[in-house]
Amino acid sequence: MTYVTLLGRSNADNIDLMNVATAVKILYHHTTHPPREEESAPLLEVMYFFLMCDYAKLPLKKLYGGQDGRGAGLYRFCKYCWRTAIPGRLICYEHASVVVDGSAEVPAALATEAKTPASRRKQANRQKQDFDAAISELMTKEVMEFHESEFTADALLPKSNRRDWLTRRRPRVAKLLAQASVTVTDSNIIEHLLALLHHSGSMPGVWRSTYGRVNTTIIEVPELIWPILVRAESWLLVRDRTRNNWGGKRENSGRPKSR
Ligand SMILES: [Zn+2]
Numbered sequence: 361m362t363y364v365t366l367l368g369r370s371n372a373d374n375i376d377l378m379n380v381a382t383a384v385k386i387l388y389h390h391t392t393h394p395p396r397e398e399e400s401a402p403l404l405e406v407m408y409f410f411l412m413c414d415y416a417k418l419p420l421k422k423l424y425g426g427q428d429g430r431g432a433g434l435y436r437f438c439k440y441c442w443r444t445a446i447p448g449r450l451i452c453y454e455h456a457s458v459v460v461d462g463s464a465e466v467p468a469a470l471a472t473e474a475k476t477p478a479s480r481r482k483q484a485n486r487q488k489q490d491f492d493a494a495i496s497e498l499m500t501k502e503v504m505e506f507h508e509s510e511f512t513a514d515a516l517l518p519k520s521n522r523r524d525w526l527t528r529r530r531p532r533v534a535k536l537l538a539q540a541s542v543t544v545t546d547s548n549i550i551e552h553l554l555a556l557l558h559h560s561g562s563m564p565g566v567w568r569s570t571y572g573r574v575n576t577t578i579i580e581v582p583e584l585i586w587p588i589l590v591r592a593e594s595w596l597l598v599r600d601r602t603r604n605n606w607g608g609k610r611e612n613s614g615r616p617k618s619r
Contacts, residue, residue, distance in 0.1 A: 362381075362384050363381050363384045363385045363388065364402060364407075366378075366380055366381035366384065367381045367404075367407055368407075371411070372408055372411045372412065372415075372503045372506075372507060373503075373504075373507040375500075375504070378500070382404075382496065403435065403437065403587070404495060404496060404499055405495055405499055405587045405590045405591065406435045406587050408499050408502075408503050409516075409586050409587050409590075410425050411503075412503070412506055412511075412515055412516055413516065413583070415506070415511040416511060416516055418516070418583060420581070420583060420584065423581075424577075424581070424584060432573055432574060432577040433570050433573050433574050433577075434574055434577060434578075434584060435587055437587075437591060438450070438451045438452035438454075438455055439451060439488070440452070440455045440484035440485075440487075440488060440491070441454070441455065441484065441491075441591065441592075441595055442557060442558075442588045442589075442591035442592040442595060443455075443557075443558060443571075444558070444570055444571060444574050446567050446570065447566070447567075447570060453563050453567050454477075454480065455480060455481055455484050487595075487598050487599070487602065490598045490601070490602075491594055491595055491598050494594035494595075494597050494598050495590060495591060495594045498590060498593065498594055499590070502515045502529075503515075514529075515529075516583060516586060517582060517583050517585065517586055517589075519546070520546050521546070522546045522549045523537075523544050523546075523549060526549070526589075529589075529593075530589050530590075530592070530593040531593075532592075532593050532596035532597060532600065533553070533557075533589055533592050533593050533596065536556055536557075536596070537549075537552060537553065537556060540552065540555075540556055550578060550579055550582045550585055551579060553585065553589075554575045554578060554579070554585070557588065557592055558571060558574065558575055558588065559571075560572060560575075
C-alpha cells in the first residue's frame with residue numbers, strides 16, 4: 361500500500377518519491393525468505409502507463425485501470441516476461457510448460473531462445489533481476505522525458521507512423537517485427553505484434569481463451585499494448601546483454617593477458 365501511495369503521489373515526476381517507493385517495494389519483497397511473491401502489487405510500467413494516459417487526456421485508466429483490466433485480463437503479466445500469466449499462476453504458459461507439459465512447443469518468433477522448457481525456466485530465473493531493473497530504467501527515462509517535455513513527448517503509442525515510433529522507442533521489438541517479413545501499416549501493426557509476442561498457438565483451450573480476450577481488447581484499443589512492449593523490449597535487452605557477455609567471456613577466455 362505504501363508503495364502504491366508513494367508512486368501515486370510522485371505523479372511520475374518526483375524522482376525522490378519514486379526512488380523511495382522502489383526501496384519500499386524491494387524491502388517488502390526481500391524481508392522474508394524465500395522472498396514474498398508480488399501477487400497484487402501494481403506494476404511500475406502499468407502505473408506509469410495510466411499516469412501518462414491521464415496527462416495525455418486518454419481516458420484509459422477509467423476503462424482499463426482496475427484490477428485485471430476490468431475483466432479483460434490485461435496486465436496480469438508473467439513475472440518472467442510480457443505474456444499473460446495463466447489463470448491462478450504467476451507465470452505464463454511458456455514459462456510454466458516445464459510443469460504443465462514437458463513437450464510443449466514455444467510458439468512464434470522466440471522459439472530460438474532456450475530449446476527445452478526446463479532451460480527456458482532456468483534462463484528466466486537467471487534473468488529476472490536484470491529484467492526488472494531494465495524495466496525500471498526504461499520507465500524512469502521515458503517518464504522523465506515525458507514530464508520534461510511538459511507531456512508532449514511521444515512516449516505513448518501514436519495514431520500514425522507507428523512503425524517509426526516502434527523503431528525509435530522499442531528497437532529490439534521492431535527488429536523482431538522486421539524479421540517476420542510482413543507488410544506493416546498503422547492499422548495492422550498491432551495484430552502483427554500480437555502474433556509475434558502473444559500468440560496462443562498450441563495452448564490448451566482455457567489458456568488460449570485468456571490470450572484471446574487480451575488480444576481482442578488490445579486490437580480494439582491499440583494504445584493498451586504499451587506495457588507489453590515495455591516488458592518485451594526490456595526482456596530482449598537483457599537477452600542481448602547476456603549474449604554479449606557470453607561473447608566477451610569467449611574472447612577473454614584462457615590465460616589472462618599481462619599488461
Ligand atoms: Zn513468461
